[in-house]
Amino acid sequence: MEYQPSRFIGEPIDALFNKAPVLEKKPGCPDAFTWRGDRYLSEWHDYRRRGRYARNMQEKHLATASSRGSWGVGQDYYRVRTDRGSIFDLYYDRAPKGPDQRKGFWFLDKEIEEIPG
Numbered sequence: 001m002e003y004q005p006s007r008f009i010g011e012p013i014d015a016l017f018n019k020a021p022v023l024e025k026k027p028g029c030p031d032a033f034t035w036r037g038d039r040y041l042s043e044w045h046d047y048r049r050r051g052r053y054a055r056n057m058q059e060k061h062l063a064t065a066s067s068r069g070s071w072g073v074g075q076d077y078y079r080v081r082t083d084r085g086s087i088f089d090l091y092y093d094r095a096p097k098g099p100d101q102r103k104g105f106w107f108l109d110k111e112i113e114e115i116p117g
Contacts, residue, residue, distance in 0.1 A: 006113040015106040025094050029078045040082040087112040
């Protein structure tokens with residue numbers, strides 16, 4: 001099945017887990033999420049280092065960091081089909097926002113539609 005974006009959303013969400021994630025910076029796919037007061041029920045990762053962070057690592061370590069990630073670098077993406085049949089891409093941004101906000105943040109990226117084929 002192929003997919004295409006139907007609309008960009010780019011809003012924060014609250015990720016919900018039945019069991020607390022073992023690792024804060026790699027929480028895995030949430031069991032549900034809430035967005036605009038509603039609750040909703042595949043995955044990929046992007047750990048590429050960008051900008052100055054791409055230049056501050058030795059070449060031999062860069063490949064490993066790109067596949068596993070470094071602390072606070074990258075996003076974990078999830079494609080979820082809700083209990084209402086909607087398909088969304090959401091992601092966990094692993095970057096801390098300051099010394100008091102060291103955990104990452106969840107965002108609803110976009111709604112997806114299936115392309116018949």
